Amino acid sequence: MIADADDVVVAYASVAMTGIDRSAAPEVLAKGAPDPVPALLLGRLAVDHRYANVGVGTALAAHVLATAVELNHKAACRAVVVTALTEHARTWWERFGFRPLAPNEPDQLDLYLLTSGIDATLRRMR
Template sequence: MIELLDKKHNRDDFDCGKELLNNYLKNQAGQDIKRKLSACFVLAESTSDQIQGYYTLSNNSIPLSSFPEYIQKKLPRSYISIPTTLLGRLAIDTKYQGKGIGKILLIDALKRSYEISQEIGSFAVVVDPIDEEAEKFYEKYDFIKLPDSGKMFISMKTLTQLFV
């Protein structure tokens, strides 16, 4: 079951192979949750509370000028920044990699983001892939590159086709 991170979850042994993502979960996620900077969702083993993987969500905005021209034309010029949802981090412990957990967590994050967008404005889910491997992962799920940045996005309109 995917749930919000809390004290019962064992973070100490988490290792996804990327120190930045390990350190975030072990040292910063709890503080970010308390400060309302992000929400951290984990998939953990029910018996040991060992974290298999996690992702974070937060509010975000992207300058209108950062979107491809064909999308800019569809959005009102009065918006300098377009509201989005940031899928800030997504990581799977090395013991569980290659078992489809990344896909499960991504779909959960996208569904949760889509549902929230029904009540709070959000044009798209945005990611900033940590490396080329992560970029390929998001490309597989139809994320589109933003010109002039390493960020990628998938629109809520696209998610509507998946979840409705």
């Protein structure tokens, strides 16, 4: 959660561990992974519209992605997954390298980013 100087919430994100059905996962995610594939679910991420387009969402997303890397040092966390709220939000996630979980359904809103690709993503986000 990010709050302003008056403690009013400006943005928040929620995460939980999840498992992805290995048989339905893209090859790059499933290869050598247990079933289900351990991942970090980004349940919600939202920014107060008064603070839109000043980088708050990106900063919060970067924090969540860095958390996945940190988790992966202690227990397997193969990817971060998110269900984009809308098609607009999907394009926003794609900026960070998120890709559709079902490769044959490129328009779907269930997305993933491999934890192994996060360091490169974080460098681009700075």
